Amino acid sequence: MTPEHFGRAVYSRRAAPPAQAASPAPVPPTSPAQLPAGAIRIPPVTNQHGMVTRAKRGFRLPALYQTATLSPVPRTYRAALANPDWRAAMEAEFSALLSNHTWDLVPQPPGSNVVTGKWVFKHKFKFDGSLERYKARWVLRGFTQCPGIDFDETFSPVVKPATVRTVLSLALSRSWPIHQLDVNNAFLQGNLSLTVYCVQPSGFEDSAHPDYVCKLNRSLYGLKQAPHAWFSRFASHLLQLGFVEAKSDTSLFIYHHGDDVVYLLLYVDDIVLTASSTGLLRRTITALQQEFSMPLHQFLGMQVQQQDSCLLLSQRQYMIEILECAGMVDCKPC
Numbered sequence: 001m002t003p004e005h006f007g008r009a010v011y012s013r014r015a016a017p018p019a020q021a022a023s024p025a026p027v028p029p030t031s032p033a034q035l036p037a038g039a040i041r042i043p044p045v046t047n048q049h050g051m052v053t054r055a056k057r058g059f060r061l062p063a064l065y066q067t068a069t070l071s072p073v074p075r076t077y078r079a080a081l082a083n084p085d086w087r088a089a090m091e092a093e094f095s096a097l098l099s100n101h102t103w104d105l106v107p108q109p110p111g112s113n114v115v116t117g118k119w120v121f122k123h124k125f126k127f128d129g130s131l132e133r134y135k136a137r138w139v140l141r142g143f144t145q146c147p148g149i150d151f152d153e154t155f156s157p158v159v160k161p162a163t164v165r166t167v168l169s170l171a172l173s174r175s176w177p178i179h180q181l182d183v184n185n186a187f188l189q190g191n192l193s194l195t196v197y198c199v200q201p202s203g204f205e206d207s208a209h210p211d212y213v214c215k216l217n218r219s220l221y222g223l224k225q226a227p228h229a230w231f232s233r234f235a236s237h238l239l240q241l242g243f244v245e246a247k248s249d250t251s252l253f254i255y256h257h258g259d260d261v262v263y264l265l266l267y268v269d270d271i272v273l274t275a276s277s278t279g280l281l282r283r284t285i286t287a288l289q290q291e292f293s294m295p296l297h298q299f300l301g302m303q304v305q306q307q308d309s310c311l312l313l314s315q316r317q318y319m320i321e322i323l324e325c326a327g328m329v330d331c332k333p334c
Helices: 003-014 079-080 084-099 161-173 226-238 278-289 316-326
Strands: 103-106 117-124 131-140 179-183 213-216 250-257 262-265 270-277 303-305 311-314
Touching: 079 084, 079 117, 084 117, 084 131, 161 262, 161 270, 179 278, 226 262, 262 278, 270 278
Parallel strands: none
Antiparallel strands: 103 213, 117 131, 179 270, 250 262, 262 270, 303 311
16 A cells, blocks of 8 residues: 555544544443442543543542641651640650660760750651651751761672562562561660760750750661661671571571571561461561561551462552652643
8 A cells, every 4th residue: 555545544544533432331230339438420421432441430539638637747856845746756866876775965065065956857657658656756967977986897798689579579479478567766775885975866865964965875767887887786696596697698688497497578677577387487587576666567668468379569658759859640641
């Protein structure tokens, strides 16, 4: 067919009368029982073509992160103390620091370096976009530390993405149970090798000794050596439990005793755990929870759902946070 014929053919198809158009595909009805949680039932729309969207099927799923009414993130600790939600978050963080015996209040030694700090506030969301809690952290300004005086080694290994995929694929092929854990206040549990002094948390100064400083017994968020101190403590505890570090990835810990096998992946305070049996998995979790506080959580911002013959990996909340940082939450999907 010549280009002229091809052009005429296209033109004739476009000029075809409406009677020759294909009839729209029937839209199956959707019962209320089939609607997902939070869906809104609306009257269906009649199509003039075969394309069918979820809205035209009669339901919509609103974005949870847009419907929730949140207290705005405060810019100063004084503004946070005036808000009940953020004040409760600050009190919870301060109580965790005291219960962990993070520091001792002492007079400032002459000539010592005192690290400053600030409160950092953030909305903590679940993987589905709903609000999990208001989060407040007392974070030290690591740039005020002095090398050789209050910090030395800072490196902490992180798990490789290929290792994560390999372990998940292995667990799936062998039908092993998979569990996700998150360590509460992980950086507060690392042991320090050097003496570090810091200021008291703003708004929570000791009224009897407002001029005292905190001599740290544990690491804090923002310290240059905090990741290294936490990894060293957690790794040493795993070695006491019988785990060994993998040679290909030092963030992969393996327990192998007879037919019992456990794989543990560590990325800062996120943990994914799989074992050859459910009983062994529960015993391992119990042993870890006796030393650290570990609730069920998502791994690397990724929700892992195990189905009959596959794993469903979702990073929905991670993508929402990226859109929020870029100011593109309200943009069209295209």
